[in-house]
Amino acid sequence: MCSNTIIVSLLQMMRGRREGLWFFGLCLTFMIADQAKVKVFKHELIMVSNKKLNWTEAQTFCRFHYQDLASILDSNTNQLVEDMTSDENDFWIGLFNKDLKWRWSLLDPQRQQTYRHWNKTQANEKEGDQNCVTMNDDGFWSTEQCLKTEKAFVCSHNSSKHPYVLVNQNRSWVSAQSFCRRNHRDLVTVDSDEENQALLSLMEEQEVGQIWIGLHRPQWNWSDGSVYQFSHWGKNQDKLKENWSCVAIRNRKWKRQDCSKQLDFLCEGTTKVRVPPKSELVQVHQRIFTPCVFQTSVRMRMKIQTQADLNDPAVNLAVSQQV
Structure with missing residues (x-):
């Protein structure tokens, strides 16, 4: 000592x-x-x-x-x-x-992986470590810091009748991903305008202004x-x-x-x-x-x-x- x-x-x-x-x-x-x-x-x-x-x-x-x-x-x-x-x-x-390409948390080959609905005005001002994606109350997406920012989030669920679960708890993207994988399936994947509108309607019903979705890219590393x-x-x-x-x-x-x-x-x-x-x-x-x-x-x-x-x-x- x-x-x-x-x-x-x-x-x-x-x-x-x-x-x-x-x-x-x-x-x-x-x-x-x-x-x-x-x-x-x-x-x-x-x-x-x-x-x-x-x-x-x-x-x-x-x-x-x-x-x-x-x-x-x-x-x-x-x-x-x-x-x-x-x-x-x-x-x-x-x-x-190593790889700055956007990908979904749930890598499902059966689903379309290239759909995007960016808020271009916001995205142009973002810094280099904004590597996780939120949906805003206008339906457009923007990038945020994965660990420092906390939001509500939507999990995908193994049910055709109720495919989405909105969790109104403020968590980081990483924490939200862990929660969804532990209790449901994964953070939600959005691959069409119809799905994007369904999530927006769910947000309006529960009066939530912004949610994490499953889109992200890898974090930065020091050599x-x-x-x-x-x-x-x-x-x-x-x-x-x-x-x-x-x-x-x-x-x-x-x-x-x-x-x-x-x-x-x-x-x-x-x-x-x-x-x-x-x-x-x-x-x-x-x-x-x-x-x-x-x-x-x-x-x-x-x-x-x-x-x-x-x-x-x-x-x-x-x-x-x-x-």
């Missing part, structure tokens, strides 16, 4: 050359506790320019030379990336989607396997082609892009930094330790967890000189 926790802020920018490429990056250092031991890791975000690659080539390059294409998992990291880059060039990040939750999309992403399934940053916003396009790219890397044992702490001040070669100091965030006494001047000095 860790007895002390201290937060130290430091962010440093570096510039240099590697393998004939100009690069610059963000160097972050953080610590984790392993029982009584302290492990220090250096996390870098490295922008590679003057070697434009498509998304797959950039992923291969980052995995070979560093760790992977960069993941941006929160607003703080997104702000750091904005601070270290300019608006001059687009660049790849690690976000991608390094991190969970996709935070986003910073630009507008009008649904106007783009379905095969534009890789993400670049343009003018500080995320944008779907053709994966074959040649762009700069942002890599990430994590390396372990050696922490001297307690017997060496008194000699630490005689050494100069620099985890990166820096030209400009800005700010970085670091969390330290350890059982060592952080009020001990020797320990404090040792920790400060590691960053």
Whole structure:
């Protein structure tokens, strides 16, 4: 159990050359506790320019030379990336989607899968992570976020007399899908104007203004396997082609892009930094330790967890000189 926790802020920018490429990056250092031991890791975000690659080539390059294409998992990291880059060039990040085609939750080969009834005015303003579909009170469809948005929903039912069940509970699309599969058949599939009108009539009878239907497309993924939750999309992403399934940053916003396009790219890397044992702490001040070669100091965030006494001047000095 860790007895002390201290937060130290430091962010440093570096510039240099590697393998004939100009690069610059963000160097972050953080610590984790392993029982009584302290492990220090250096996390870098490295922008590679003057070697434009498509998304797959950039992923291969980052995995070979560093760790992977960069993941941006929160607003703080997104702000750091904005601070270290300019608006001059687009660049790849690690976000991608294997398949952006729309499909129904219930894959029934006996039913028509291509019927759509989009609300075009709304769809044009949607962001890139609006991957689940609702029916509105005018009968037209629009896209919403699958996890963050909660709506009533309609399940399909194994009954020719009562094929639809409207559930007037606010749930996310994913939760609604689970409910329908557990209690009925699946989220409803709509494959004709007649079915669309039948659902609209059901909504009017029960005075429900918007419902989930079963149409959706797969969620986004980070190249390094991190969970996709935070986003910073630009507008009008649904106007783009379905095969534009890789993400670049343009003018500080995320944008779907053709994966074959040649762009700069942002890599990430994590390396372990050696922490001297307690017997060496008194000699630490005689050494100069620099985890990166820096030209400009800005700010970085670091969390330290350890059982060592952080009020001990020797320990404090040792920790400060590691960053």
